[in-house]
Amino acid sequence: MINFYKTSEGELVKLDSPVTGSWINVVDPTPEEINFLTEEIEIFPDLINYSLDLDEMSRIERDEDEGYTFILLRIPHYQGENVDVPYATIPLGIIIVDGVIVTVCRHETDILKPLLNGKYRGLKTGKRFRFVLYVFLEAASRYLSHLRNINKATESLEDQLQKSTRNREVLELVKYQKSLTYFATALRSNEVMMERVQRMKLFNQYEEDADLLEDVITENQQAIQMTGIATEILSGMMDAFASIISNNLNGVMKGLAALTIILNLPTIVASFYGMNVKLPGEEHPLAFLTVLGLAVGLTAIATFIFYKRDWF
Secondary structure, eight states, X not given: OEEEEEEETTEEEEESSOOTTOEEEEESOOHHHHHHHHHTSOOOHHHHHHHHOTXXXXXXXXXXXXXXXXXXXXXXXXXXXXXXXXXXXXXXEEEEETTEEEEEESSOOSSSHHHHTTOOTTOOTTSHHHHXXXXXXXHHHHHHHHHHHHHHHHHHHHHHHTTOOSSHHHHHHXXXXXXXXXXXXXXXXXXXXHHHHHHHTTTOSSHHHHXXXXXXXXXXXXXXXXXXXXXXXXXXXXXXXXXXXXXXXXXXXXXXXXXXXXXXXXXXXXXXXXXXXXXXXXXXXXXXXXXXXXXXXXXXXXXXXHHHTTOO
16 A cells, blocks of 8 residues: 655645655555556665565665665564564654655554654655654654553553463563563664664754754664663563462362361261271260260361461
8 A cells, every 4th residue: 555645834734756855655565556656666676575575674774876775673563462473563664765665564553543643744745854853753652552562461461460370471471571672672673773864864954853863763762761661570570470379279189188088087087986996985875975075176276277377
């Protein structure tokens, strides 16, 4: 899918075809759309392939002879709760060539929606490098938003784990730990790329752009720190609750063992006095009540002992 946009009177307007100073947003392109990009916009096919490769890491390439700048950014992607990794990262390719800016991504992403909805008043498709900075800023902000959602989900699982004897809750935590690992790797890769962008001084044409780049790097570093903190907390939580689950299971086993002993005491007494041999007091008129009282007494004593030992 390909859409064309251009800023007009402070708003993004959808176009039928690309013009100078426009933004071309490409999502999971078909072979025909890729041919359009390579032939009409004159984008190298490798740049499109890099943007669609889910394993590509963040980087920047600039070729002044060919007249293009290619930036690959790892962005967060929410895949849903019922998958192995709820929050993953995917590459977003940003290509600046021939007076237009092109974004290429394998999946539909929420990163670009705030740009379409007018979140940033200073956004202009004609100022291509500033447009890239707003994409960077929105990506860093979305990382922080997803990290807050992960923290809420793990706090909810924490309440369930305190009384759990199953592995389901721990496995849920493993899913979020995988997400944090993906986040940490992508954020570090983005940081290296942004620092290189800063050294190349691509965004120094306007003073506002240089300041915005500083803000983006700061926001990205904050996301890295939050990811590190969340990872450490989650690792410690998993270790702690693995022990809690084991202790809960031990408590259940102690309760079952105590119950088994209590139920066996009357059986033992009845077994002795049910044998076909001479027993003391067997001819006494209260023999049955005596045996019954003995069984009940032993059961009560055992129950009291186990209760005091907190086996129930």
